Amino acid sequence: MGWGNSFEDVVKSYANVINRSNVHPTHDPYANPNAHIYYECNCGAILDPQTKSFAALNNCASAKGWKIRFGDKGYTPYCVKCGEGVE
DSSP states (O other): OOTTSOHHHHHHHHHHHHHHHTSSOOSOTTTOTTSOEEEEOTTSOEEEEEESOHHHHHHHHHHTTOEEEEETTEEEEEOTTGGGGOO
16 A cells, blocks of 8 residues: 555455454454354364354363363363363
């Protein structure tokens, strides 16, 4: 974007930025109500059952062997591998 671009080019460029920012799911359903919620372990493993329901996400995590713990920073997910030593 520069001084020589038309208003339509600027709008199209801005729309592309918005579309790219919605490629990955977000944790904030208020900012993006069409997005799915997911868990991501510290090792980088992602559990994404393509749901908007927190209860369904937790049920899926339990069924797949993930451990979810609540601490001072909120919910902390542990994948099967990382959760072996977690009580």
